Amino acid sequence: MCAAESGKGREGRGCFKLQKGALEGKNERKMAKFNVVQKRRRSQIAERKRAIHGDPTTGKLKNRSQPLSVSGKRKRKLLKKWRRDQKEAVEKGLVSLDDVEMAAAEGTSQDTKGTPTAFQMKKSLKLKQLKRRGKNKRKSTKLAAETSTDVMVE
Incomplete structure (x- = not known):
């Protein structure tokens, strides 16, 4: 028994009733409108790719291996x-x-x-490591040199 039947809470919240003939005769599912549009768009893009890059006789796309990237x-x-x-x-x-x-x-x-391979370098700089590298070396050494000469003079 759900809240709608007992009279507690809002109606239609938490439970629903199926009518006896609701599932009979509806074996066919309808797709949402967006899915239909998206499916058509994908097929058009695939056709365009086949026309441009595909084999002229069969129209099939060639399977290419990804370029080898080396760190x-x-x-x-x-x-x-x-x-x-x-x-x-x-x-x-x-x-x-x-x-x-x-x-x-x-x-x-x-x-x-073997086939000759062209190595690709990573283009991203590791800025965090570069920033961390000279953190303690930023202090100027001029002050230390000046104080030591003053002490020697006195």
Whole structure:
């Protein structure tokens, strides 16, 4: 028994009654108007994309992999490793840097199998860390130098 039937509280709050034939014959659900509009809009956008970027014969979109982004720290590590390899190659007997560059360009059979990747640096600066770095060093050292010379004079 709900509050509306007992006479307590506002009517229609907290409970509802189903009519006997309410659910019969209504297997079909209606979508809200906004959903219909949104669905039509999405299909139009998809059609436009297929027309521009899709395969001309089938109209299907190509599945592309996302661009590989590497953090600055990882990129520095990779560059260090690359420089170390270059240095070792020079020490082993490749005389000039031109030879090293040519050897790096030729590479080995293992290197040629993989696709070349372009590393992307993160463009956002870590401002909070940069601000924190020199917090205690902001105090001027001129005052300390002046006091020490005055003490020596006296």
